[in-house]
Amino acid sequence: MSSNELAGKVALVTGGSRGIGAEVARKLAGAGAAVAITYVQAADQAGAVVKQIEAAGGTAIAIRADLAASGDAEAAVARTIGELGRLDVLVNNAGHFTYGALHEVTTEELDRVLAIDVRSVFLAAQAAARQMADGGRIISIGSCFNGRVPGDSLVLQATAKAALIGLTKGLARELGSRGITSNVVDPGPIDTDMNPADGETADFQAGLTALGRYGKVEDIADTVLFLAGPTGNFITGAAIPVDGGYTV
Secondary structure, eight states: OOTTTTTTOEEEETTOSSHHHHHHHHHHHHTTOEEEEEESSOHHHHHHHHHHHHHTTOOEEEEEOOTTSTTHHHHHHHHHHHHHSOOOEEEEOOOOOOOOOGGGOOHHHHHHHHIIIIIHHHHHHHHHHHHOOTTOEEEEEOOGGGTOOOSSSOHHHHHHHHHHHHHHHHHHHHHGGGTOEEEEEEEOSBOOSSSOTTSTTHHHHHHTSSSSSOBOHHHHHHHHHHHHSGGGTTOOSOEEEESTTTTO
C-alpha cells in the first residue's frame, strides 16, 4: 500500500497508547490518515504515540475515554470529528485479558471483561456509525481464542472474544447498504509488553502455532491497514486469523 493510500481519511483507534493499538495508529498515519487514539490511564504513552506520528509528518490526537462508560464513546467520536473533520475508520482495539478457572470467575470480573471487550465495541460502533462517512470501515481486534481454546482457565476470554464475531457480522449486515464494512482480526501470540516473546509461557504459546513462533505487532497492523484501504472494500463480516496457524 502506498504511503498516501488513506490520504484525507480520519481513523479512530481505541486503546492506541501501546502494543497493537499504537502500531495500528502509526501504520494508518503512515498511509496518510489523520488519527485519533483513546486511552484510559496511560496519558504519557498516548502522548508519545502522538509525538511519533507528528514527527513523521502525520496528524494525531489523544483522547482520554473509557469506552465502556456511558457517553464516552459518543464523546470520543465527537471530538475526533470536531478536531479532525470526519470519521472514516474505527479500530476497536481496547481490550482486557482475564485468566482464571471457571469456578473462580466472579460476576464482577465477568461484567468487567464483557464491558471492555464487548460493550465498548458495541457502543463505539454505534456512535461511529451515526457519524461515519459512507464507505467507512469498522475493524475490531479479537483473539485466536475465537477458533481454538487450548486449555482451561480461558473460558471468560474465549466468551468475550467470540461475541465479537456475532457483533461483527451483525454490523456488516446493518451497515452494508452504506458501503461500510465490518471485520474482526484475530491475533495469535503477538510480542507485546503484555505478552512478551521471552515471557514465562512464550515457548508454550509459540508451540501452539504452525510456524512455531510469535508474531509482531506489525503483522496485525498490516492486516488492519489492508482492510482499512481500498483493498478491503469487498471484505465484510469476516473473522481473519493472523495467528501463525494457531487455529489450523
